[in-house]
Amino acid sequence: MxxxxxxxxxxxxxxxxxxxxxxxxxxxxxxxxxxxxxxxxxxxxxxxxxxxxxxxxxxxxxxxxxxxxxxxxxxxxxxxxxxxxxxxSVKESESERISLLLGAMNEQALTAMELLDMICCSLPSGLPTPDEKTIRSDLKYLEEVGVIKKEPGPRPYRYRLQDDLVQSLSEDELIDLYDFVDVMANTQVPSVQGYLLRDGLKKHLLRSQARRDAIEPFLYKYHYYSRILDEAHLFTLLHAIRQRRKVRFLYFSPKSEKSYASKNTNPLFEKEPEGRAETTLPLKIVYDHQYGRWYLLAYGREGIRKYRTEGLTQIEEDEAVDDTWYEEKQRELAEKLRHSWLIDTGRPVTVRARFYNPEGPEPNFIKERVLLQGQWGQIVHEDEHSFIYEIKVNGTIEIKPWLRSFGSSCEILEPVKLRREMIAEWKEIRSYYESV
Incomplete structure (x- = not known):
């Protein structure tokens, strides 16, 4: 479609x-x-x-x-x-055709011409009949994604399903594999391919009469719905990065009053789109775990630009660029991101914060969390009551939510501007709880 x-x-x-x-x-x-x-x-x-x-x-x-x-x-x-x-993911006609191809190869290895004859006899009357070139293109695609394999031997080549893994595993081993894929798809990014693999394993287990309760031991509350949606663009952008190609798209910023514009296909009703047409060279994809957002970092006429992938529409690949020039822009981006907490490319500033140890004999979870999440920052001073953490970052906008999440266990020491901002924010929060 x-x-x-x-x-x-x-x-x-x-x-x-x-x-x-x-x-x-x-x-x-x-x-x-x-x-x-x-x-x-x-x-x-x-x-x-x-x-x-x-x-x-x-x-x-x-x-x-x-x-x-x-x-x-x-x-x-x-x-x-x-x-x-x-x-x-595929057109209706492709879906019908590929389903028939896979069903035919599930029982025996067949040649392209044998598959063509079978498909032409089995397709519903309303769908177009494929030719040999179309069937060979489908077989090439299915072979590339690992669904089928070409059997050794002389021409004409014979193709069969590549299901050796699931056929060689016992039911218990398949359930263990399903559980692993289920956990990883719900906790790692990107997720879509993991979910599709999980669905395939679930259908195979249900066909083999496995108990439904045995293959659904985990239930997840999914918080970041945009994460899944933005993966619609992810692999197109990654392909452009691998091929060193520019991309064209219509961009709607988060502040835009509209988030979509249809393509102008009728010249009588042609109008200026609400979004901004962009042509740029994608360099890097970044995922923000805190907010569940994907970002595209790219090089265009205005230098390094950052885009929220949720605002990208009508993405198309453009011309390829010189490898040497591309590597130069990659080094330029890496230098700008050297002190970036996430994707900020502003002026570096040193942040110093005092973290107070929790009272009682419990483990120091504050220190453990700072060491785990604090990236390249270091603890420069420590006593029995607190420790001082120091890090050099590009601006304070991206690190501020992390510091604020520690509540009263964190005190900003430097820079003074950030300290004043935090004081003002906590005063505002305090005002919400004053008596009416």
């Missing part, structure tokens, strides 16, 4: 999650930059996707779209937003 449609639904789902249904149809459409008619059409499309995901359930147990948006603890064990990747 068209990438534009994928962008629209990504932004649509993000808005739906952030507003929790508080917006009306008109408000929703205005914020996205689409018509109410398009809003209704997108809702219908998403309902169809949800229904297709749960078609194996009895009618009375099927989930309504409004219910699936509520993100209860139990529903979150299978992240709702992942269904977008299942539904839109």
């Amino acid at each position: 068209a990438k534009e449609s994928f962008d629209k639904e990504v932004q649509f789902l993000r808005m739906l999650v952030l507003t929790s249904g508080a917006f009306g149809r008109q408000q929703f459409a205005e914020r996205l930059g689409i018509s109410v008619h398009t809003f209704d059409k997108t809702i219908r499309r998403l309902k169809e996707v949800v229904s297709s995901m749960h078609q194996h359930l009895p009618q009375e147990e099927r989930k309504e779209f409004a219910e699936t948006i509520r993100f209860s603890y139990y529903d979150s064990s299978d992240p709702l937003l992942l269904f977008l990747f299942r539904a839109k």
